[in-house]
Structure formats: C-alpha cells, structure tokens
Amino acid sequence: MHDTGKILAGLAVFLALATSPLWYASLARSSAAAPRLDLPAAERRCVLPREVIRASHMQLLDEWRTQVVRDGQRDYVTPDGRRFDKSLTRTCLKCHSNEKNFCSRCHDYAGAKPVCWNCHVKPEDIK
Amino acid sequence: MNALVSLIVVAVLTAVAVAGAGARPSAFVLGIVVPYAAAAVFLLGIVIRVLRWARAPVPFRIPTTCGQQNSLPWVKSSPLDNPHTALGVAARMALEVLCFRSLFRNTRSELRDGPRLIYAENKWLWLGAMTFHWSLLAVVVRHMRFFMEPVPFPVLFALRMDGILEVGVPVVYMSSLGLLAAAGYLLARRLLSPQLRYISLAADYLPLFLILGIAGSGILMRHFTKLDVIAVKELAMGLSTLQPALPEGIGALFFVHLLLVSSLLAYLPFSKLMHLGGVFLSPTRNLANNNRMKRHLNPWNPPVRVHTYEEYEDEFRTLMKGAGLPLEKEPK
Numbered sequence: 001m002h003d004t005g006k007i008l009a010g011l012a013v014f015l016a017l018a019t020s021p022l023w024y025a026s027l028a029r030s031s032a033a034a035p036r037l038d039l040p041a042a043e044r045r046c047v048l049p050r051e052v053i054r055a056s057h058m059q060l061l062d063e064w065r066t067q068v069v070r071d072g073q074r075d076y077v078t079p080d081g082r083r084f085d086k087s088l089t090r091t092c093l094k095c096h097s098n099e100k101n102f103c104s105r106c107h108d109y110a111g112a113k114p115v116c117w118n119c120h121v122k123p124e125d126i127k
Numbered sequence: 128m129n130a131l132v133s134l135i136v137v138a139v140l141t142a143v144a145v146a147g148a149g150a151r152p153s154a155f156v157l158g159i160v161v162p163y164a165a166a167a168v169f170l171l172g173i174v175i176r177v178l179r180w181a182r183a184p185v186p187f188r189i190p191t192t193c194g195q196q197n198s199l200p201w202v203k204s205s206p207l208d209n210p211h212t213a214l215g216v217a218a219r220m221a222l223e224v225l226c227f228r229s230l231f232r233n234t235r236s237e238l239r240d241g242p243r244l245i246y247a248e249n250k251w252l253w254l255g256a257m258t259f260h261w262s263l264l265a266v267v268v269r270h271m272r273f274f275m276e277p278v279p280f281p282v283l284f285a286l287r288m289d290g291i292l293e294v295g296v297p298v299v300y301m302s303s304l305g306l307l308a309a310a311g312y313l314l315a316r317r318l319l320s321p322q323l324r325y326i327s328l329a330a331d332y333l334p335l336f337l338i339l340g341i342a343g344s345g346i347l348m349r350h351f352t353k354l355d356v357i358a359v360k361e362l363a364m365g366l367s368t369l370q371p372a373l374p375e376g377i378g379a380l381f382f383v384h385l386l387l388v389s390s391l392l393a394y395l396p397f398s399k400l401m402h403l404g405g406v407f408l409s410p411t412r413n414l415a416n417n418n419r420m421k422r423h424l425n426p427w428n429p430p431v432r433v434h435t436y437e438e439y440e441d442e443f444r445t446l447m448k449g450a451g452l453p454l455e456k457e458p459k
Contacts, residue, residue, distance in 0.1 A: 002426060007181040012328065018170060021274035021367040026335060030276040032364040032372065034357050048419070051376065055353035063295040110356045111272030111286055 035105035041097035047078050047091070058114065061088060088116060093123045102122060130318060133332035137387070146387040148379035158362055159371040165389035172396025176402050186425040188418045191411040197296035211417045215381045223412050227256055255312045262305035263338075266345075267291050269300065297349060306342045310335055334400055337391045344384040354378050429432050 018021075024030075046053045048060070064086040067073045075086045076091075084091050096102045099122040107114060147153035194205025206215045207222065222228040235249040243458065268285040272278045290298035314335045317327045348354050359375040359381060365371040407413065437455075440447065444458050 002183075003183075003185050004181045008175060011177050011181075014173070014404070015170065020371070021271065024275050025277070025364070025367040025369075028275075028277065030364060030368055032361060032368045032370050034361045051355070054357070056357055058296045072312065095135070106357055108278070109276065110299075110360055111278035111283060112356075113283075113287065 020059070035109045036106055038098055038101035043095045046095075047076065047082070047084055061092075086121055089123075097119075098125045101104070128340050129327055129329040130332045133336050133353035134327040136333060137336040140384050140386055140390055140409075140416060141340065142385040145379045148377075148382040151373070154377075154382065155373050155386050157386055158377070159366065162366060163371075163383060163391045165393040169392040169395055172393075172451060173401070173404055176396055176401060177408075180408055184426040185410070185414070185423075187423050188414045188416055189410050190414045190416045192416060193305075196416055209416050211415050211420065213415060214317065216415045218414060220407070220413055223409075224406055227253055227260075229412075244281075248330045252316070255316070256307050259309035259313060262302040262309060265300070266306055269302070273360045276360075276367075277363055295350070296319045299350070301347075303342065307339070310338050310342065312341065324379070333394070334391070334398065336393075337387055340387045341391065344380055344387065347385065348378075348380055352378065352380055355438055420446055 015114070040057075048056075064076065069085050074086050076086045078084065093099075099117075103114070103116075147157045147279070162314050173357045173384045190209070192209045195203060196209050197204040197206075199355060206395040207211075207219050210219050219228075219298030230253045231250070233252055234246050236244060239245055257410060265285060269289060272283045272286065275282065289300040289302050292299070292301065314332070317323050317331060317335075355376050357444065361372070361374045362377065365373075383405050391400075440455060444454065444456070447454060448458055
C-alpha cells in the first residue's frame with residue numbers, strides 16, 4: 001500500500017498556502033504602487049524632514065502626548081528653529097486636514113491601526 | 128568550532144548584504160533576484176523531497192504504541208496513544224503537530240550520589256520549542272501585510288492580537304520577544320550543556336543564527352533604526368504581483384534582513400528544517416494501529432502462484448475416491 005494520495009493532498013494545501021501572496025494579488029487585482037497622498041497646498045515643510053517624519057512620526061506624537069499630558073509642556077522647537085504647539089489637532093491636522101486621504105492611505109496600505117482616533121475626533125467628522 | 132563556522136556564514140551573508148545595498152544594480156539583485164530564486168528553491172525543494180517520500184511503500188503499520196491497543200470491548204483502549212481509527216490518528220497528529228506531545232514527554236536522567244540513577248521530567252525544551260514555533264508562525268502571518276493588498280482580515284487580526292498589550296510606539300509584538308527569547312534559549316542550551324555541545328553540528332547552529340539574525344534585524348528596523356515601511360511594501364507587492372520594482376530609500380539593514388530570510392528559505396529543503404513537512408510523515412505517529420483488523424498488502428511482494436486445496440481435489444478427485452480418502456466434494 002502507498003499513501004501517495006494523502007501526501008499529494010497535503011502538498012497541495014502547502015503549495016496553496018505558500019503561494020498565497022501570488023494568487024491573492026491576482027484575485028484582489030492588487031497594484032504594486034504605493035498610495036498617493038493629498039498633500040497640503042499651503043505648507044510644504046513639515047516639522048521635521050520628510051524621511052524622519054515618515055519613519056518616526058508615531059514616536060514624535062507619542063513623545064508629544066506624554067509631554068503635554070504629563071508635564072503640561074506644549075512648546076515644540078524644530079531643529080531649524082521654528083516653533084509649534086505640540087498638538088495633533090491644532091498642528092498636524094491644521095495642514096493635513098483630511099484623515100481619509102492622508103493618514104489612512106498609508107496606514108491601510110501597511111496594515112497599521114493607529115490609536116489616535118480612540119480619543120481624538122477626525123477632522124472630517126467635525127463638519 | 129561548529130558554532131563558529133555557522134556564525135561566520137551568517138556574518139558573511141550580512142556583510143554581502145551591507146556591501147550590496149549601496150549600489151543600484153546589486154540592490155536590485157538582493158531585493159528582487161535573490162528573493163525570487165530563494166522562493167523557487169524553497170518551493171521546488173520541498174515538493175521534490177516530499178514526492179520522494181511519497182513514493183515509499185507502506186507495507187505495514189508501525190505506530191509507537193503508548194497505550195492499550197483496541198481489542199475486546201471490555202478492555203479499555205487508549206484512542207490517542209494507540210489509535211485504531213482515522214479520527215484517532217488525526218487527533219494524535221494534531222496534538223503532535225500543534226502541541227509537540229512527544230516532546231512533552233521529554234525526560235532527563237541524572238547520576239546522583241549513591242550512586243543512584245534518577246529520572247525526572249524536563250519540560251524546558253518543550254516550552255522553548257512551543258514558544259519558538261508559535262512565535263515564528265505569528266511572525267510569518269504578520270509579515271503577510273507586506274505581501275497582500277488590501278491586507279486581509281486574518282492578517283489584521285493577527286497584528287491586533289500580537290500587539291494587544293499596546294506597549295510602546297510602534298507597538299511591541301509579543302511574537303518578536305517570544306521568537307528572540309526562545310531562539311536564544313535554544314542556542315544557549317546547545318552552547319552551555321557539554322553533552323549537547325558535543326553532539327551539535329554546524330547544521331544545528333546555522334538555522335539558529337539565521338533566525339536570530341532575522342529576528343534581530345527585524346526588531347532593530349521596527350523599533351530602533353526605523354525605515355520607510357511604505358517603500359518596503361512597494362517592493363514586496365512588486366514581488367507578489369510579479370511586477371518587481373526597486374523603490375528608493377530602503378536602508379542596508381533591510382537588505383540584511385531580506386538576504387538572511389532568503390538564505391533560510393533556500394536552505395530549508397536541504398536541512399533539518401524539513402521537519403516542517405516531515406512531521407506529518409512520521410510513520411510511528413501517523414498510522415492507525417489496525418494490523419489485526421485489516422489486511423495490509425506488501426506492495427513489493429512478487430505475485431505468488433498458489434495451488435489451493437480445492438484445485439488439488441479437483442485435479443485428483445477420482446484417484447482420491449479410488450484410494451478411499453475423505454473428500455470435501457463428492458464426484459458427480
């Protein structure tokens with residue numbers, strides 16, 4: 001007796017799982033392109049250079065929250081000397097006024113679920 | 128010495144990735160050619176090895192019997208440790224694959240003063256193995272967020288559950304710590320115990336160093352050196368959609384991570400890591416103990432010409448009758 005049939009069935013399951021990114025991409029008609037963002041028209045400079053803010057904005061926001069909530073310290077000075085209020089709503093969202101077309105685009109793409117909106121109100125929900 | 132050889136292999140791979148990350152053509156090879164080649168070797172290697180195993184005949188049932196066999200109705204049998212049905216085998220295999228039941232029975236023996244040989248249970252290896260394998264599974268599922276767009280629900284669920292403690296920003300995943308701690312323990316065990324060090328080969332250390340390198344570089348990128356995750360997903364999605372492209376702005380550490388993962392994948396079918404498929408094919412676990420209930424034909428038996436008694440009687444019936452021998456069928 002041979003168990004080839006059962007082994008082939010198991011192998012087929014393995015191959016289906018191992019190649020799932022390929023068939024999922026073709027079933028979902030995924031595109032490889034990164035999401036396009038609605039950038040603010042008026043302001044071209046963020047508080048930190050683009051690469052830094054892209055990689056570390058969550059840490060900056062976390063630091064801001066701690067400093068504001070625990071120490072009541074609201075003043076942020078950028079390395080090039082500009083002054084900002086440490087506030088998600090009053091500083092970040094002033095320029096990036098559309099959560100859906102800015103924050104969510106990348107967060108959804110990367111599968112990241114920020115906890116900001118557990119407390120904060122999204123700017124487009126205010127109106 | 129064996130450990131050193133493996134460490135040097137991983138160090139060389141790391142150096143190659145760091146050196147290649149800088150220039151565009153070599154980064155293209157590291158980011159696109161090598162992962163595709165590694166995936167092909169991984170899939171083909173596993174398929175070929177499993178097909179070779181599948182050709183082996185199964186003449187007889189050889190399960191390890193760890194409990195009472197099914198026999199008379201009033202003798203209580205042990206359906207998990209000595210299964211005689213397909214369902215029992217499925218349950219036994221599930222416990223084996225998901226909970227490492229055999230390893231749970233791990234014991235150690237020690238010579239105490241007396242001299243007196245004592246045996247005691249030893250669950251540490253089981254705990255380390257469970258932590259390691261389940262963490263690795265969680266890590267693999269989590270990484271599917273880079274290869275699938277839109278990110279499917281099971282992957283989002285795994286991300287949520289893995290980071291449910293919400294420690295730190297970005298969230299520290301339990302599986303990152305589990306993987307690092309368990310792989311560290313499995314390595315320390317081989318290095319610190321003289322008996323284990325004696326039987327450990329370079330092939331035992333290499334997967335551990337590779338995985339520690341992968342986990343280490345991943346945690347470094349996520350929590351310390353940071354990188355452009357969107358660019359990384361663009362690269363991964365390019366691989367998934369078979370339209371590979373190399374985005375700008377991916378750091379050298381990412382190429383180290385990717386080359387170590389590719390090496391692990393390509394090495395897997397040729398190494399002891401093939402227990403990934405082999406665990407399902409352990410004949411001492413995956414066969415039902417029904418040798419006395421069913422006939423198992425040996426597939427390599429040559430056909431045997433037999434002359435049954437009936438045929439014998441048919442041939443000599445008249446002679447037997449004449450000699451007064453008893454017959455099963457009287458001649459007409």
